Amino acid sequence: MTEFRGQKIYNGVEERPFISLVTNFTKPTTDTPSLLTHDEFITMLHEFGHALHGMLAQGRYPSQTGTNVDRDFVELPSQILENWGYEKEFLNSFAKHYETGQPIPDEMIEKIVDAKNYLSAYYHMRQIQFGILDMSWHTLTAMPDKSVIEFEKDALKASNVLPSVPECIISTSFAHIFSGGYASGYYSYKWAEVLSADGFTLFKEKGIFDKETADKFRRLLEQGGSVDAAELYRDFRGHDPQPEALLRQLGII
Numbered sequence: 001m002t003e004f005r006g007q008k009i010y011n012g013v014e015e016r017p018f019i020s021l022v023t024n025f026t027k028p029t030t031d032t033p034s035l036l037t038h039d040e041f042i043t044m045l046h047e048f049g050h051a052l053h054g055m056l057a058q059g060r061y062p063s064q065t066g067t068n069v070d071r072d073f074v075e076l077p078s079q080i081l082e083n084w085g086y087e088k089e090f091l092n093s094f095a096k097h098y099e100t101g102q103p104i105p106d107e108m109i110e111k112i113v114d115a116k117n118y119l120s121a122y123y124h125m126r127q128i129q130f131g132i133l134d135m136s137w138h139t140l141t142a143m144p145d146k147s148v149i150e151f152e153k154d155a156l157k158a159s160n161v162l163p164s165v166p167e168c169i170i171s172t173s174f175a176h177i178f179s180g181g182y183a184s185g186y187y188s189y190k191w192a193e194v195l196s197a198d199g200f201t202l203f204k205e206k207g208i209f210d211k212e213t214a215d216k217f218r219r220l221l222e223q224g225g226s227v228d229a230a231e232l233y234r235d236f237r238g239h240d241p242q243p244e245a246l247l248r249q250l251g252i253i
Contacts, residue, residue: 006062049078075192138184
């Protein structure tokens with residue numbers, strides 16, 4: 001997703017945003033058209049969530065519209081849209097076999113969800129470890145009196161699920177937390193999943209196409225960074241984010 005111009009009001013005149021989605025989908029062959037994999041479809045939903053954040057903006061200053069929000073809130077619109085990609089009701093509204101016209105079998109949808117949640121506890125614990133390592137480095141007040149390997153080992157030992165591989169090190173190639181814009185903010189990936197799971201629970205309760213719920217979510221998107229993210233979320237969901245929603249979605253509890 002690329003935003004060429006954000007929404008703003010300039011000299012009393014509103015300027016609407018220019019946003020594009022440029023994709024890299026599986027190419028057609030001599031025998032078949034371009035057929036998206038499910039992963040490609042989920043990626044498209046994810047990026048479209050970011051695009052919606054910008055397209056629906058109703059602010060004054062471009063620095064406070066669209067994706068210009070708190071780091072640990074920016075992935076909510078994209079992550080929450082991914083959820084529809086696993087819903088039978090949504091998939092059956094358009095996804096059909098390109099030759100027979102048959103909808104995706106229920107059994108296949110169940111397998112897609114099962115594959116997503118396979119070893120989910122281990123995978124998500126690993127992501128939490130990355131967040132722990134990030135904060136361990138960025139809360140230092142002095143140079144550590146140990147090697148990088150020793151520092152990393154100590155930082156992660158309380159959260160290891162499996163023993164560490166000797167001489168294996170993450171920090172020296174973990175560009176996200178040093179040069180990738182996520183310094184002391186890697187946790188936001190996991191927090192966005194909590195927001196997404198808890199927020200989508202409301203759609204599951206009311207119906208994934210419920211207009212009233214969709215309008216509430218639209219109001220959240222419209223305000224961008226002009227209102228505190230926690231306040232926006234409470235107005236939409238009715239309460240603070242509940243981490244248990246993510247654990248339920250992953251089949252862990």
